[in-house]
Amino acid sequence: MRMSDEFTLKISGTPKPEGESVYLGNAAMAGEHPSSASAPVYLGKTPEGAEPVAEPSPAVLASAAEMPEEEAPVAEPAAAEAVYSAAETEGGAPEGAPDKKKKEKTPLSKMEKKILWKDRFNRYKAWLYLLPALVILAVFTVWPIINTLRIAFLENYSGLASIGGETFAVGFRNFENVVHFPSFLTCLGNTMLLTVITVPISTMLALLIAVGLNSIKFLRRIFQTIFFLPYVTNAIAIGMVFMAMFNMIMVSPTVPPHSYGLINTIIRAFGGKEINWVNAGSSYWANMAVLIIYIVWNALPFKILVLLGGLQSVNKQYYEAARVDGASRFRIFWRITVPLLSPMIAYVVITGFIGGFKEYTSIVGIFGETMGPAGADGRLNTMVGLIYDSLEDDFMGMASAASLILFLIIFAVTMVNLYVSKKKVHY
Amino acid sequence: MKVVLEHLTKIFPSRNKKDKNAEVIAVNDFNLEIPDGKLIGLLGPSGCGKSTTLFMISGLQAPTGGKIYFGDDDVTKLAPENRGIGLVFQNYALYPHMTVQQNILFPLQNLKGENRLSKEEMLNRANEVAKLVQIDEYMNRKPSELSGGQQQRVAIARALVKMPRVLLLDEPLSNLDARLRLQTREEIRRIQRDTGITTIFVTHDQEEAMSISDFIVVMKLGVIMQTGKPQWVYDDPANLFVAKFLGAPPINMFTGKVQDGVLYLGEEGVLEVPGVEDQEVFVGIRPEGFISNPEGRLSCKVTGIDVMGRDISVVSKHENSINPLVRSIISADEIKNVSGEIARFDLKPHKVFLFHKDTEARIHFGDQIAAHEEMVAAMAAEGQGYVVHEGPLPREQDDKEKENRASEQPKGPFAKLKSRLGKKNKPAAAEAPAAPEASAEAPAEKAEDAPVPEERDGETK
Known part of the structure; x- marks a missing residue:
């Protein structure tokens, strides 16, 4: 032996x-x-x-x-x-x-x-099972990320031909270019504004709807289906429908419009004055309002889904105990439901912020690739839009630099979110 | 606060509304008067409707029929928050995101209008009640940072802080380990004595109920079997079910017959039972009812002897025993009397209970008649009516029903498990060749309505 x-x-x-x-x-x-x-x-x-x-x-x-x-x-x-x-x-x-x-x-x-x-x-054997996924991830995720880092410090890089100078030859000049780009502040501002406004609104709405759905039995399935429809519908298609609904066809600003979309028809039916939401000559805030409605509506299904799941896993005995303790409905919601749902709410808020900073398709859907109503091109552009613009102009370095800037912003905001939720969330 | 329950009934409709037979009668015509300031234990096997009764008193479940009075107020239709009750749940239901202090303060913060206390008063009240249940050191901890017993006490504090008229405890000790259980039940007893609040508590553990209750209410399938002081119920069970449910080790059951005033187990006449007509009977003998005597009239085949220090427990067999083994507890000094294969015993008359073969109701004999009357009088003096279930017991029908169901539905994912469980749960008496044909046929229609105990257990919780 x-x-x-x-x-x-x-x-x-x-x-x-x-x-x-x-x-x-x-x-x-x-x-x-x-x-x-x-x-x-x-x-x-x-x-x-x-x-x-x-x-x-x-x-x-x-x-x-x-x-x-x-x-x-x-x-x-x-x-x-x-x-x-x-x-x-x-x-x-x-x-x-x-x-x-x-x-x-x-x-x-x-x-x-x-x-x-x-x-x-x-x-x-665990690695063997992971291998297919790892290969795909390496090729399509890891390498592009590394390459983005590299390209951000390259000059004259052409995506198709892979022509480029020496890495770090230009230092941070690509970043400087992005920051000094004329529409950079517009893009950053729009992105921030949309995110800061839509995330709280959609989260609160989703919470109310989820609590509502959880407490009804009759028609619950139907309501669930209706609320979840945006989730399965194409963003561009929805955008075009929104454009049609908010539309108002005008020959020229001086002649009164002769055709109205659904929203303006409703406003007129109630005796209001029609608003130029999305057409030429519309105001920035009218555009923003349409976008916010669209984004909130589009973000609801996922949030409702998550929060409803959370609600259903809350032990019903807490509610019985609260009822015996004489808590009003509002207090039960505020003191019991919200704290017990806080992990879900934190999750929904964090993913909401991340999604908000990547906002792009909604604007393309409603306003087209010009990123703004006719006559005000690029007024509603966002950070992701900026990246696309740079790519189309074949400024790969700039696009990469802009991506990294966006990444850093999202990273910082998420860190803040996590820090806050650590203090406020009860797990 | 006196609590009166009048004809309280709870029926859970079946899921399939057309199928009337599947509806479950969880509580069936429940009449009870609970005197002020007493601790009452609702006791019964799981699925007997005791938790449902408690939840109806709390207002969390609406009764199908009957009335509930707190004092002179009819609270049947009142919402739970307006009844002035404190409820402790089986798993405490402490709000996990609040500290102990916040948990205790929560009911106070919900008070409105005149009853609203100032912040200082709230804190004082919370501290007071925390001291009472001895958790004042842990006020800033979260429930998850407390042991089971401490959580339990927090739950009691939360129930007590708004000074309820009635305190309700739903199996308060079932989540605690054995040692904590002993400790906590003393604690509950002490708190109840200190506050003098009428307390109703639900348990399936007879030892627990007997040790701390002023009165116990033994329930079976939604029906009160017997009420009374624990010792009385133990000493004078009203029927076979109560006799078998109370006592550890459990009572020894035999089939026997009475002839010429003598009780026969098999061939042996073992006890004089004056005043009993000749008939077949079920015989229950408490383990402590045996007297070891080499010339005793009852002989058993000894299979083993457990020495338990002060006492010894003789395990033996008897052909008329319904249980597989007969367990008799005798003083350790008498071990010399038990030698060889046959043990001989005499019986203590007040530890031997006779039950009617058909109705399973108690048959008193000799001195037991006087003792029973004395007890009824004593109960009346305490302001507690002697409640006892009369008429046929629901059990036979149920067992029939269970068998029927088992034979009808052998399919389903848990069919095997269910049938096995059913066999285990079946009372031993049902296996005896004694199921009376006449009474089984008469309530045959009723039997269709009779609920299946396993289902009910789930529904009541």
């Missing part, structure tokens, strides 16, 4: 830690391991007891795996036979393990190899 005394001691001295066992369900096989021949793995049970009480400690298995196969020690035959008979008398063995029985009857050296092979496989 090449087994060192240390291992023997370890086996006999260690009471079996159940959670550590590597060979789950392979106890019989593990029991045949040579190292177990000298160690009392079967705790006080005769081989007829069949069930191996203990399994060899992981350290032993690891040592077996490290041993070169040809040098693997041969087990003492008596002990091996005992295990065999134990395995054979195990009449009630589960039918689902026929190959396990086969293995037990093969000669020991093969057995040994199989254990070694199996051990290696077990240790690395």
